[in-house]
């Protein structure tokens with residue numbers, strides 16, 4: 001409990017971050033501004049079992065994640081490397097269990113874009129996740145136009161007591177897929193990623209082929 005008698009809220013924001021981009025940073029800023037978090041853990045995924053493509057080496061994604069979120073103010077952001085250090089497929093449920101043990105009494109708030117929220121039933125142990133964490137969902141612009149909004153009632157077999165919070169974020173159509181595509185074509189990506197990330201991609205010759 002904190003001084004106001006409420007459980008401290010720990011934000012958990014995971015992603016492949018291949019690469020981290022401006023919408024990820026905006027999402028983290030919005031979470032810090034709106035969700036009354038004591039800490040925000042930004043967690044690059046280790047082995048993304050749910051993605052068919054091979055990710056960029058975890059060392060590069062972790063380094064870019066550190067660069068991308070370095071300027072977020074308030075000292076609340078923790079770049080959390082636990083998933084890239086863990087062997088085997090990355091399951092968010094494992095991460096939540098670890099955080100629960102480390103910070104008993106804290107309220108975990110799992111933060112994601114609407115595309116991932118709609119896919120929740122495909123996650124390992126998704127109903128257990130909803131028993132542990134509040135899920136905070138940001139809008140996401142779709143590449144086809146329009147905005148992905150999320151209605152929890154769309155999820156089949158939603159467990160009783162599942163809690164969702166909306167995260168207000170102007171829809172941004174930035175995606176890592178588009179950044180990788182542009183970089184492979186040699187097209188400028190400087191408006192889509194923080195300058196430090198753009199430099200890292202250039203210096204380490206990442207995404208030179210799609």
Ligand SMILES: Nc1ncnc2c1ncn2[C@@H]1O[C@H](COP(=O)(O)OP(=O)(O)OP(=O)(O)O)[C@@H](O)[C@H]1O
Pocket residue numbers: 014015016017018023024027111112113114115116138139140141172173174175176177178
């Ligand atoms: N433009 C965006 N608006 C809102 N949420 C976003 C946006 N881009 C990514 N997210 C969210 O950030 C989290 C991490 O996303 P991820 O690292 O996979 O980036 P991505 O741009 O979706 O990558 P890719 O294009 O490779 O799938 C997910 O919860 C995702 O929904």
Ligand SMILES: O=C(O)c1ccc[n+]([C@@H]2O[C@H](COP(=O)([O-])O)[C@@H](O)[C@H]2O)c1
Pocket residue numbers: 013014015016017043044045050051090091092093116122123124125
């Ligand atoms: O635990 C799972 O089964 C699971 C399935 C899909 C996605 N996730 C997590 O959701 C976060 C965002 O995923 P993505 O694919 O948008 O990068 C990232 O932290 C993933 O590890 C987790």
